[in-house]
Amino acid sequence: MRSCGVFDETYEKDIAIVRTWRHWIVLIGFVALLFLLPLFFSYYFISLLNNIFITAIVVLGLQIVTGYCGQVSLGQAAFMAIGAFASGLFTTRLGLSFWLALPLSGISAGIIGLIGGAPSLRIKEFYLAMSTVAIHYVVIWVITHLSITGYTEGLVVPAPSIGDFVFDTEDRMYYVILMVTLLLTYFARNLVRSRVGRVLVAIRDNDLAAEVMGINLFHYKMLGFFISCFYAGIAGCLLAHWYQVVNAEQFTLNHALLYIGMIIVGGMGSVPGVFFGVIFFRLLDEFILVISPVLAREFTWMGMSPAASMGVMGFGLVLILFLLFEPRGIAHRWEIFKTSYRIYPYRN
Amino acid sequence: MMIDFFQYLSSGLLMGGMYAIIGVTIVLVYKSTHVASLAHGQILAFGAVFFYIFFGVLKWPLLASFSSALILGGILGFLINRLTMRRLIGEPLFTCFLMTFAVFMFLDGVFNLYVGGETRFIPAYLPEGTIDIGGVCIAKDRLGNFFISMLPIMILIVLFKYSKIGLRMRATAENHTLAQGSGIRVKKVFMLIWVVSSIMAAIGGIVCAGTINIHFPLPGIGLKGLVIALVGGLDSFAGAIVAGLMVGILESMGAGYIDPLIPGGGVNEVVAYVMLLIVLLVKPYGLLGLARIERI
Numbered sequence: 001m002r003s004c005g006v007f008d009e010t011y012e013k014d015i016a017i018v019r020t021w022r023h024w025i026v027l028i029g030f031v032a033l034l035f036l037l038p039l040f041f042s043y044y045f046i047s048l049l050n051n052i053f054i055t056a057i058v059v060l061g062l063q064i065v066t067g068y069c070g071q072v073s074l075g076q077a078a079f080m081a082i083g084a085f086a087s088g089l090f091t092t093r094l095g096l097s098f099w100l101a102l103p104l105s106g107i108s109a110g111i112i113g114l115i116g117g118a119p120s121l122r123i124k125e126f127y128l129a130m131s132t133v134a135i136h137y138v139v140i141w142v143i144t145h146l147s148i149t150g151y152t153e154g155l156v157v158p159a160p161s162i163g164d165f166v167f168d169t170e171d172r173m174y175y176v177i178l179m180v181t182l183l184l185t186y187f188a189r190n191l192v193r194s195r196v197g198r199v200l201v202a203i204r205d206n207d208l209a210a211e212v213m214g215i216n217l218f219h220y221k222m223l224g225f226f227i228s229c230f231y232a233g234i235a236g237c238l239l240a241h242w243y244q245v246v247n248a249e250q251f252t253l254n255h256a257l258l259y260i261g262m263i264i265v266g267g268m269g270s271v272p273g274v275f276f277g278v279i280f281f282r283l284l285d286e287f288i289l290v291i292s293p294v295l296a297r298e299f300t301w302m303g304m305s306p307a308a309s310m311g312v313m314g315f316g317l318v319l320i321l322f323l324l325f326e327p328r329g330i331a332h333r334w335e336i337f338k339t340s341y342r343i344y345p346y347r348n
Numbered sequence: 349m350m351i352d353f354f355q356y357l358s359s360g361l362l363m364g365g366m367y368a369i370i371g372v373t374i375v376l377v378y379k380s381t382h383v384a385s386l387a388h389g390q391i392l393a394f395g396a397v398f399f400y401i402f403f404g405v406l407k408w409p410l411l412a413s414f415s416s417a418l419i420l421g422g423i424l425g426f427l428i429n430r431l432t433m434r435r436l437i438g439e440p441l442f443t444c445f446l447m448t449f450a451v452f453m454f455l456d457g458v459f460n461l462y463v464g465g466e467t468r469f470i471p472a473y474l475p476e477g478t479i480d481i482g483g484v485c486i487a488k489d490r491l492g493n494f495f496i497s498m499l500p501i502m503i504l505i506v507l508f509k510y511s512k513i514g515l516r517m518r519a520t521a522e523n524h525t526l527a528q529g530s531g532i533r534v535k536k537v538f539m540l541i542w543v544v545s546s547i548m549a550a551i552g553g554i555v556c557a558g559t560i561n562i563h564f565p566l567p568g569i570g571l572k573g574l575v576i577a578l579v580g581g582l583d584s585f586a587g588a589i590v591a592g593l594m595v596g597i598l599e600s601m602g603a604g605y606i607d608p609l610i611p612g613g614g615v616n617e618v619v620a621y622v623m624l625l626i627v628l629l630v631k632p633y634g635l636l637g638l639a640r641i642e643r644i
C-alpha cells in the first residue's frame with residue numbers, strides 16, 4: 001500500500017521497482033553496505049553469506065517456475081548439479097575461463113531443463129512434482145555412472161581468475177557471487193513485472209483460461225522451466241568454483257526439498273520472499289549447529305552429534321508451524337508490517 | 349537361460365509384493381482425502397522400529413510384538429491426522445501435500461536421531477531356506493513376506509467393497525460435500541482412513557525391514573511407494589498392485605540382465621523412476637487411473 005502523499009501519475013511509476021527518491025537512497029546505501037561487508041566481518045560470516053547468496057540464486061529460479069508459474073519443480077538440485085559438472089568440464093577439459101563457463105553452464109542446464117520440462121504440458125500439479133523427482137534421480141544416476149564426471153568421486157575445479165588475480169579466498173569469491181546475485185535478482189524482479197511475468201501468473205492462476213485468452217501454454221511453460229534451470233545452472237557453477245570440488249553428494253533430493261521449504265516459508269510468488277526464506281533457514285541451521293553440542297552433553301541418549309537429525313527435525317517443525325499458522329510466508333507478514341507504518345495512524 | 353528368466357521373475361514378484369502394499373496405502377489415502385501422502389514412508393519406518401524394539405530388544409513373543417507395532421503405528425497415524433491434517437481441511441490440496449512433506453521431514457529427523465548411522469537387524473521369524481522348483485530357488489522368507497503383504501491388501505479390498513465402512517469411505521472419496529450432506533461424518537472417515545493406512549504402512553515397514561534392514565534409507569521406500577502409486581494411477585488399487593509387481597519384476601530383470609553391461613551397475617535404483625517418466629508421458633494419469641476432466 002502506498003504511503004500518504006505518494007501518488008502514481010504515470011504507468012512507469014506504477015510498475016516501478018524503486019518508487020520514491022527516499023527508496024533510491026536506501027537501496028544505494030544498502031548495496032554499498034553489502035560491498036563493504038568483508039572489511040568489517042569475519043571469514044566465517046562471509047562464507048555464510050556466500051552460501052546464502054548461492055542458495056538465493058537457485059531459489060529465485062524455483063520461485064519463478066513454482067511461485068509465479070505454478071509448475072512445482074523438485075528437480076532444482078539436479079539442475080544445479082548439471083550446471084556444476086558442466087562448468088567443471090568446461091574449465092578442466094575444454095580449458096575455458098570461468099567467465100565464459102558461467103553463462104554456458106547456465107545455458108546447458110537450461111537446455112537439459114527443457115527436456116525435463118517437456119512433460120509438464122500434459123501432466124498437472126502433483127504428477128508433475130513427482131516426475132521432476134524422477135528426473136532428479138535419473139540425472140544424478142547418469143552423473144554418477146559416467147567416467148568423464150568421475151563416477152562418485154567428482155571433479156576438482158580451478159578457482160576463477162582474471163589474468164594473474166585469482167579469486168581463491170572467501171572475500172574475493174564474495175564479490176563475484178555478490179555481483180552475480182545482484183544482477184540475477186534485478187533480472188528476476190524485472191521479469192515478473194513485465195508481460196512475460198504476467199503470462200506466467202496467468203498460467204498459474206488458471207491455465208485453461210489463459211489458453212483460451214490466446215497464451216501459448218507450451219511456449220511459456222518451457223520458458224519458465226528454462227529460466228529456472230538457467231538460474232540453477234549458474235548457482236551450480238558458482239558453487240563448484242567456490243568449493244573447488246564438485247561431487248554428486250552436494251546435490252541430493254533433500255536439498256531440492258529444502259529449496260521448496262524455503263519458498264514456502266519465505267512466501268510464494270514474491271522475490272523478497274526468496275531472501276526471507278533462505279536467510280531464515282540458514283540462520284536456523286547455524287542456530288542448531290550452535291546448540292547441538294549443548295544438547296549432546298545434556299541428553300546423552302541423543303548420540304554424539306545430533307546436529308544432522310536435529311537440523312532435519314527443526315526444518316520439518318518450522319515448516320509444519322508455518323503451514324498451520326502462516327501459509328503465505330514471511331513476505332506476507334512483511335507486507336502487513338510495511339502497511340502498518342505507511343498508513344499510520346490509520347489501521348489496516 | 350530360461351531358468352535365469354524365471355529366477356528373476358520370481359524374485360521380482362516377491363519384491364513386488366512389498367512395493368504393492370506401500371502403493372496400496374498411498375492410493376487408499378488419496379482415494380478418500382485427495383492428498384498424496386509422503387508421511388507414510390516415515391510411518392512405515394516407525395512401524396519397523398517399533399517391531400524391532402518389541403521383538404528384537406524386549407524379546408516379546410512374535411504375535412504380541414507384531415500387533416503392538418501395528419497398534420502403535422495406528423496411533424501415530426491418528427496423531428498426525430489430528431494435529432496437522434485436520435486443521436487444513438478447507439485449504440487447497442497442494443498445502444496438504446506440503447504438510448505431509450513437512451511431517452515426513454520432521455519424522456525423518458526423529459528417525460535419524462534414533463537410528464544414527466547404524467544398521468539394526470530384525471531377528472528372523474520366518475522359516476529359513478529355499479524351495480527349489482525345477483532349478484528356480486525361491487527363498488522361503490521372501491515368500492512369507494509376500495503373503496504377509498498380500499493378505500492385508502486383500503482384506504482391505506474386501507472391506508472397501510462389501511462393508512458399510514467401506515461404503516462410507518467410497519462415498520467420501522467421490523465427493524466430500526455430498527457425503528457430508530448424506531449424513532456421513534467426513535472427519536471421522538478421514539481419521540479412520542489415516543489409522544487404517546498407517547496400520548498397513550506399519551505392516552509394509554515390518555516386511556521391508558525383513559529384507560532391507562533398518563537404517564537411514566528406509567523411509568526412502570515411502571518415496572518409491574509414491575512413485576509406484578503414481579505409475580498405477582493414484583485412485584486405483586488394482587493399478588497400485590500391478591505397478592508394484594511390475595516394478596519389482598523390472599528391477600530384478602534390470603539387475604540381472606542390464607547390470608553386467610553398464611559399468612558400475614546399480615540399474616535397479618533408477619528403474620522405478622524411468623518407468624514413471626515413460627508411463628506419465630503416455631498416460632498422464634497413470635496406467636489404470638481415471639483421467640480428470642477439467643473445467644474453467
